[in-house]
């Protein structure tokens with residue numbers, strides 16, 4: 489009996505040891521090294537980044553690779569938004585939490601120690617980055633897939649390859665006073681460069697495909713076909729009334745978030761009619777208002793399109 493008891497206890501201990509080993513080795517396998525070292529964005533550049541994307545109190549800002557939390561904390565303190573910082577390095581997360589308390593914004597910010605590639609980011613309305621081009625390029629399909637159209641992305645120094653920025657600017661830091669120096673930041677931080685590049689993108693909706701456009705209350709056929717093709721925010725289009733082609737001009741050749749503006753020029757009773765469309769895309773529907781140039785009494789009409797292919 490005594491022998492049996494000892495056998496059971498020994499087996500349990502071996503089982504526990506084996507389970508612990510499995511857990512430890514799988515945790516070790518999952519451990520990810522930082523892909524980019526910690527180099528803080530100078531506070532003057534932080535300010536420019538936040539102004540460029542026009543952060544406001546209704547925004548939810550994610551800084552992927554948040555370092556000491558300065559972007560998230562500045563955004564919460566100066567612009568009133570909610571912020572989430574993600575960093576793989578536990579020391580950075582400890583610093584960020586301490587800085588948030590000293591800045592008095594701990595109720596509006598959150599810091600999570602994890603791999604940024606594993607983070608759930610779909611609630612973000614603003615994403616900030618200071619990584620490397622190669623890391624941005626791996627992140628690019630995730631941003632385009634997970635973020636809602638219209639979400640603003642701003643990156644310090646590094647671009648996104650073929651996804652061209654909607655705007656970019658150079659911030660010169662050389663001899664400027666830092667407007668955001670607060671005692672919770674290291675006042676003696678080094679700025680290794682006196683000029684910094686900032687890139688800004690708006691996540692585009694996907695409009696590729698064939699759309700049936702319905703214009704309810706104008707003369708002529710009230711259904712047109714619009715074929716759109718897209719690479720990132722760049723959009724090209726062609727339209728048809730029956731089988732007759734109609735020239736289409738996409739405003740700036742771009743979609744801005746989920747807003748598409750375009751003009752169609754069709755021949756009607758011997759004259760050319762310019763139809764200026766503005767529409768909002770949601771899932772497989774695009775709808776908005778249409779202004780027909782030179783048509784008295786028909787200032788703006790509603791239009792709608794559905795994706796058919």
Ligand SMILES: C[S@@+](CC[C@H](N)C(=O)[O-])C[C@H]1O[C@@H](n2cnc3c(N)ncnc32)[C@H](O)[C@@H]1O
Nearest residue numbers: 522523524527528529553555575576603604618
């Ligand atoms: C250049 S610093 C930028 C810090 C901060 N965003 C700023 O602009 O001041 C990059 C940060 O990304 C973090 N990092 C690198 N690889 C990461 C990963 N895979 N997941 C999460 N954080 C990562 C590093 O620990 C570092 O703090």
